Amino acid sequence: MAQDIRELFKEDAQTQEKMPIKHQNRFLKKLDAALPIESKSKFNWLKIAASVVVFLGLSFGGVKFLKQEVTLPKNVTPNTMETKTLGDVSPGLKKVEDYYLASINLELSKIKYTPETKDLFDGYVVQLEELDKEYKRLSVELTESGPSELTVNALIDNLKFRLNLLYRLRAQLKELNISETGVEEVTKII
Known part of the structure; x- marks a missing residue:
């Protein structure tokens, strides 16, 4: 009852049916009809614009986070440190x-x-x-x-x-x- 798995794959490889030659071309035509190229380009521009906005937002936030400027009172100079008592x-x-x-x-x-x-x-x-x-x-x-x-x-x-x-x-x-x-x-x- 136990069969060698390699033999099963050999048999499967021999019985596989091949796809008709023009099948891929017909599939691409149907795909183009369902999703015209013009609508694809609109979505691409929206995706690019959204990516740019997100990138600019993240870079602005990163710069603000990394550059955190300390606001000091008017009478305190940046070189002063908190003194101990x-x-x-x-x-x-x-x-x-x-x-x-x-x-x-x-x-x-x-x-x-x-x-x-x-x-x-x-x-x-x-x-x-x-x-x-x-x-x-x-x-x-x-x-x-x-x-x-x-x-x-x-x-x-x-x-x-x-x-x-x-x-x-x-x-x-x-x-x-x-x-x-x-x-x-x-x-x-x-």
């Missing part, structure tokens, strides 16, 4: 930094700016700006070279200096108010 080093240092910054902001909010205290206040503001510049420089150093004991201590000392400067400003303003109040009381008595 004490809070980025450890949670304990973040608490210290937050304490000093909150105290500095509280002291600044307590100070009353008047025309009489303008010169005194402006002098302290200049010193605070210098300390702020130094703090930013130290933050850049912390970012570039990593946390070191000297840098961390310098940042904490900078915050302490700013807070102490504000305490001195407040004390001087109190003295100025006391002396002005004393002068006013003396003038009332006279």
